Amino acid sequence: MHDAAVVTESLTRSFGDRRALDGVDLEVPGGVLFGLLGPNGGGKSTLFRILSTLLPPTSGSASVFEHDVERDAARVRESIGVVFQAPSVDKELTVRENLLHQGHLYGLAGASVKTRIDDLLVRFGLSDRASDKVGDLSGGLARRVEVAKGMIHKPRLLLLDEPSTGLDPAARRELAEQLADVRDNDGTTILLTTHILEEADECDRLAILDQGHKVCEGSPGELKSAIPGDVVTVDAPETKRLAVDIAAALDVSGKTIGAGIRFEARDGDGLAVAIRDKFAGRITSLTIGRPSLEDVFLAHTGHAFRIDTETGETT
Amino acid sequence: MSALAAKSLASRELKSFFRQRSRVMAAVLTPVVLWLMLGSGMGSSFRSEVFRGDFLEYFFPGIVVFSVVFAGMYSTISTIQDRQAGFLQSVLVAPIPRASLVLGKVVGGATIALIQGVVLLVLLPLAGVELSPVGLVLAIGILALISVAMTGMGFVFAWRIDSVQGYHAIMNLILMPMWMLSGAFFPADGASAWVRGVMAVNPLAYGLAALRHALYWGDETLRAGLPAMWLCVGITALCGLLAVWASARAVAKKPF
Numbered sequence: 001m002h003d004a005a006v007v008t009e010s011l012t013r014s015f016g017d018r019r020a021l022d023g024v025d026l027e028v029p030g031g032v033l034f035g036l037l038g039p040n041g042g043g044k045s046t047l048f049r050i051l052s053t054l055l056p057p058t059s060g061s062a063s064v065f066e067h068d069v070e071r072d073a074a075r076v077r078e079s080i081g082v083v084f085q086a087p088s089v090d091k092e093l094t095v096r097e098n099l100l101h102q103g104h105l106y107g108l109a110g111a112s113v114k115t116r117i118d119d120l121l122v123r124f125g126l127s128d129r130a131s132d133k134v135g136d137l138s139g140g141l142a143r144r145v146e147v148a149k150g151m152i153h154k155p156r157l158l159l160l161d162e163p164s165t166g167l168d169p170a171a172r173r174e175l176a177e178q179l180a181d182v183r184d185n186d187g188t189t190i191l192l193t194t195h196i197l198e199e200a201d202e203c204d205r206l207a208i209l210d211q212g213h214k215v216c217e218g219s220p221g222e223l224k225s226a227i228p229g230d231v232v233t234v235d236a237p238e239t240k241r242l243a244v245d246i247a248a249a250l251d252v253s254g255k256t257i258g259a260g261i262r263f264e265a266r267d268g269d270g271l272a273v274a275i276r277d278k279f280a281g282r283i284t285s286l287t288i289g290r291p292s293l294e295d296v297f298l299a300h301t302g303h304a305f306r307i308d309t310e311t312g313e314t315t
Numbered sequence: 316m317s318a319l320a321a322k323s324l325a326s327r328e329l330k331s332f333f334r335q336r337s338r339v340m341a342a343v344l345t346p347v348v349l350w351l352m353l354g355s356g357m358g359s360s361f362r363s364e365v366f367r368g369d370f371l372e373y374f375f376p377g378i379v380v381f382s383v384v385f386a387g388m389y390s391t392i393s394t395i396q397d398r399q400a401g402f403l404q405s406v407l408v409a410p411i412p413r414a415s416l417v418l419g420k421v422v423g424g425a426t427i428a429l430i431q432g433v434v435l436l437v438l439l440p441l442a443g444v445e446l447s448p449v450g451l452v453l454a455i456g457i458l459a460l461i462s463v464a465m466t467g468m469g470f471v472f473a474w475r476i477d478s479v480q481g482y483h484a485i486m487n488l489i490l491m492p493m494w495m496l497s498g499a500f501f502p503a504d505g506a507s508a509w510v511r512g513v514m515a516v517n518p519l520a521y522g523l524a525a526l527r528h529a530l531y532w533g534d535e536t537l538r539a540g541l542p543a544m545w546l547c548v549g550i551t552a553l554c555g556l557l558a559v560w561a562s563a564r565a566v567a568k569k570p571f
Contacts, residue, residue: 052408053408054404077408080408082404082408084401084404088400088405090327090402092331093330093331101323101324104320104323105405105406106410107319149405
């Protein structure tokens with residue numbers, strides 16, 4: 001059961017002249033929580049739509065449990081549960097009715113589907129809201145209904161598109177716990193897209209997508225430890241001149257990002273102290289940190305993660 | 316074909332409809348108000364050499380057909396809304412043939428339309444029509460055929476059109492003339508030649524004529540001047556089949 005859940009080879013998808021995905025090779029091992037991290041427009045939603053059989057590739061191939069998404073779409077559809085970013089429930093129907101309808105779409109009926117629904121309601125903490133219209137639920141609860149819906153037929157692979165967008169931190173944490181539970185207790189492979197770094201940090205493995213390319217892949221820990229040393233970030237009112245002056249004085253090179261300058265250094269403490277001693281009057285804050293996924297992204301793409309994202313959404 | 320999925324989709328259409336009270340109220344009241352208003356207002360201006368009753372009576376089958384036609388067409392707006400909201404996507408990634416989706420949507424929408432038409436038949440005595448039991452069965456059957464034809468036609472457009480506003484605009488452009496020139500509002504015998512020509516090729520005119528046959532099933536003299544029943548039913552049934560076929564084809568051509 002731990003064969004590859006998803007394999008893509010040179011997967012490419014164009015929209016007119018624009019290549020949303022450009023030659024992506026990816027292998028998602030079975031039984032893991034796998035994240036596709038990238039800024040908006042990075043290509044992750046295109047990949048999601050191809051894997052959920054809603055969009056054919058322009059070239060290259062993608063398969064789910066060895067079934068090609070194009071030629072063998074029916075088999076792929078049986079083995080995947082899909083949780084879209086947009087709500088796919090009928091708001092006029094109750095939670096139970098929505099789940100029952102979903103069961104019917106997967107050929108489940110009678111007592112077995114009722115038992116399955118009861119199980120899911122308990123697991124996702126929805127039992128006492130089962131008879132409420134989904135339209136009356138909070139955003140967090142409605143998202144849980146979506147995930148429960150995707151799980152109705154015990155899929156081998158659960159695909160989720162930006163599952164925690166629009167959720168508050170508490171609901172986001174709950175969702176993460178529930179997904180971990182699905183992975184551990186159902187043996188379901190989970191593939192989610194995200195542009196939220198905290199969510200990506202909780203994945204077992206990650207592929208980072210930028211401008212249609214896969215820029216790196218590995219566990220969050222591996223990816224971060226591949227970036228050497230520490231990261232020293234200087235915030236200052238006037239960064240450009242300061243960056244040049246620090247570089248000249250201390251023989252380091254930094255990247256200016258917004259109102260900050262970022263340095264990678266083997267000895268973060270030493271660099272920070274040196275900067276403070278020489279430039280104290282010109283800086284507003286100074287931080288030393290281990291590389292984050294944001295640093296990983298920057299190191300691989302040469303540009304900042306946040307700049308490409310829509311305002312306000314990214315943490 | 317997954318009958319279970321189709322049934323589930325159809326029953327969802329019905330549940331959604333009946334849970335929106337404003338929609339149910341409007342569906343029942345609009346035709347009644349229109350019938351009483353136009354029926355009473357036009358009363359003395361109405362004159363036909365073939366039809367012997369008053370205008371309220373003449374107009375009644377027309378308003379029943381109006382109700383079914385618009386209900387059937389507009390029920391398919393849910394397809395556009397489902398696409399916008401995201402509901403449709405989860406149906407499209409389910410392992411069911413697209414035919415189940417078409418069948419579920421058309422049967423669900425047609426049932427809503429049929430129920431509206433049949434409910435209006437309760438007012439027949441007010442219109443002065445005495446319906447025989449055979450006539451009732453025939454009327455329901457004919458309304459069912461019209462419902463399927465109109466819902467199927469609506470689905471073909473709804474599947475291709477992305478906005479509810481655009482759908483409304485196109486539907487009004489097609490439906491209003493189609494209904495007006497079906498013999499619902501005035502009989503062909505007093506109309507100018509070109510209008511008569513259009514009415515002769517308007518399939519809905521045959522559906523309406525079939526309904527008039529059914530409503531006056533007991534009295535052949537009241538059915539004088541209508542095209543033959545077999546022709547009316549045949550054309551209506553053919554339109555139903557065509558509409559379902561066109562729906563299936565629309566989905567096959569544009570699977571998402």
